[in-house]
Amino acid sequence: FFSLFVGLLLCGCVSVPETIRDIQDLKQDHLSYIDKSSSDRELVTADVQKKIDAHYNSLYFEPWHREKPFYxxxxxxxxxxxxxxNLGYGENGRKHRKSWLKALTAGANLENYPNSGIVAITVENADVRVLPTHKPRxxxxxxxxxxxxxDTLQESSVAPNTPVFISHTTKDKAWVLAETPYVVGxxxxRSLAFVDNDFIKxxxxxxxxxxxxxxxSLYDAYGRYLFKAPLGAMFPKIEEDDTTMTLLVAVADNDGRACLTRAVVTKETATAKPLKLTNxxxxxxxNELINEPYGWxxxxxxxxxxSLTKDIFAPFGIWLPRNSxxxxxxxxxxIEFQDLSPEEKESMILKQGIPYLTLLWRRGHIMLYIGNYQGKPLIFHNIWGVRTKDxxxxxxQRIVGHAAITTLNPGMEFRNDDTPESNYVNSILGxxxxxxxKEPKILKQ
Structure with missing residues (x-):
């Protein structure tokens, strides 16, 4: 029997589940894990949330009020x-040549940095790159x-109609160095339109x-498609009725300048900011982001x-930086977990963590703690994969590739070890x- 089992294992003929056990066993519905008796209770007063939101807005619009580059x-x-x-590999699976990076460096014209100092707004979902190229590394x-x-050249993406400060332009004027509210690159x-003081006002x-x-999907008054607005994106609100809101939206004219138009959206898709902070x-x-594909x-x-955690809290006016x-x-x-055993970490999370208001961090990964389930912490996170060992x-590695509710030991059924990499509890740093x-405060960032 053992020789048959090993033979099947070596041949890859043993049937394995399509996904990890946590996703099969745990209900993928956040409403199932909140305390129904207090779920609609405001977690902070309206006055406190107004101050938190004002702090968010000041950081968000800050790029428009710079006089010089921040970086x-x-x-x-x-x-x-x-x-x-280490030039890495391109989209064709071949190593990049030195000439590839040399050309990008020459085109960036950094010997003249900064050669610009103007403000703009994104007019589409825009990628922010480490180097001025769409090509991957x-x-x-x-x-x-x-x-x-x-793709290690992908720094982040930025939602449509986000404020930007432009500090530099490449020689061919195809790329700009964009300082956004939370990332530079x-x-x-083509992703931008230039703004002036009248537009900002x-x-x-x-x-x-x-x-x-x-x-x-957003459309202008003539029904022309503009772009897709992601959850967490904010726009000026100018009118509303019982079921809809009219928003200001920026588009580019033929000269690359931003001009204003309007878009009508339903109150099922957008709400006045900030959204009341309740569980x-x-x-x-x-729940809107459950099963969303992972996007590096x-x-x-x-x-x-x-970006999952950042966008979930944006509607409440809670500002989060971009990286974990x-x-x-x-x-x-x-709260640092230095020198704590895995058991002590779990105990501290369960005792001091506030469900849906606590982030758990391990190097390179951030997770939202959502509560105690059968004596163990549950988390919500967008996860690429889990370590396996036969x-x-x-x-x-077992690919998960989407946002999911899991325990702190996702994919344990595919492992036969207990290394720090295999169990999240071992590697959580805080x-x-x-x-x-109980003690709301406005953070100075």
Missing amino acids: QIDIIERGFKKYRK FANASYSHNGYPF WMSV AWETGQYAVFIKDKV VNIAKLA GGLYQNRDCS IDQAKEGGTF LLGRVG MTILVNP
Whole structure:
């Protein structure tokens, strides 16, 4: 029997489930895990949330009020220097040549940085790149954690109609160095329209709407398609009735300047910002993103772990940085797990963590703690895959590839080890309380 089992294992003939056990066993519905008796209770007062939201808006619009670049040349040069010794692989599975990076470096014209200092607004879902190119750079040519889809040149994606400060332009004027509210990098000039003081004054109304549904198609007054607005995107609100709201939307004219138009959306897709901070509202937004495909750096207009958490809390006016380590260290009150055993970590999460208001952080990954389930913490996160190890000691990876509710040990059925990499509890470095209803405060960022 044993020899037959090993033979089947070596031949790959043993049937395996399509997904991990957690996703099969745990109900993928956030409304199932919240306390129904208090789910609609406001977690902070309206006055406190108004101040939190004002802080969010000040950070969001800050790029329009800069007089000079925020980033020094050494920060901008990092991407070019980083890949000189390891050029990586292109979309064809072949190694990049030195001439590839040399051409990008010459075209960037960084010896004249900064050569610009104007403000703009995105007019589409825009990619922010480490280098001024749409072409990818993979660490290796295989379909793995270091290969596809992990294009290391993808810094982030930015929603339509996001404020931007442009500090630099490439020689061919096809790319600009864009300082957005939460990330800096190279952006195609076609993704932008330039704004002036009159436009900014008309846009910063103080009355905003935010999308609570994902990838909502927007159209102008003539029915022409504009773009898809992601959950968490905000726009000026100018009119509303019982069922709809009219938003200001920016589009580019033939000269590349931003001009204003209007788009009507239903109140099922967008709401006045900030949305009331309650457990049921957080759960509803999280449900909108259940099963969303994983998108490294926002590729294909999908989300990775940190953009998932960032966008869930945007409608409430809770500002989160873009990357996981910054969310953990700057997003709220950080509680470090240094020198704690796995059992002590779990105990602290269950005792001190606030469901739906607490982030858990391990290096390179951020998760939303959603509560105690049968004595164990549950999390919501966008996850690419889990480590596997078979009976013969072969290490691999099981692709998950979407946002899901799991335990802190997802995919344990595919492992035969207990290394730090295999169990999230072992590698969690700390947790972050975003807003403590008992002691709410406005963070200075």
